[in-house]
Amino acid sequence: MAKKICILMFTVVMALHLVVDQNHAVEIEAPTPQPQESSHYMIPTHGITQGSLQPQECGPRCTQRCSKTAFKKPCMFFCQKCCAKCLCVPQGTYGNKESCPCYNNWKTKRGGPKCP
Template sequence: MERRQYTLMLCLVTMMLILLIEVQAAKTTTEPPAAEPQSATFHMYGATQGSLQPQECAPRCTARCSATAYKKPCMFFCQKCCAKCLCVPPGTYGNKQFCPCYNNWKTKRGGPKCP
């Protein structure tokens, strides 16, 4: 083997070894899962059925009804639903799947009772 071929082969083998070491190190070094931010955990608190105390309904309903033009009826029905279900879905609209009781309570006409 010529000197140039030998040097090229040596470089190739060295690079393969470095790559193998890096791959092995990546497999063995696992970082623990990142902790969920506290704000996201707090955001979901109260969004599942039965997870609120009755006194927590007013602030949750205030947030839920903050984007509507019909605040008074929204607050009335939201607080009524929260008192029964002890949950208020997150956000100002939708997300009712988090609280089946809140989602499934209907008016006499069959429409949604809870905002």
């Protein structure tokens, strides 16, 4: 990776040098290199952080969240209730609640977790 960057920088520097043509100089401008986004280092946060969803996005997120449980109907009910309040659903089918504190910290009357 560092070798590619060095080669790219060398190419840009060489392109910016003056080209001499019969006693006068002509300046050649190279296009400005744009930073490359590295998608494997970026962590998507849409839908998993508090307030990042629209209310209409709760259904599909909860369907995915509750996809592996044997208790789909109550899971969907509480997931959608939590999503409507917090506007987020943690990633995956279980756990990962730390990404959405509202979802994580909402408790039942008995003190258990309200959101699946």
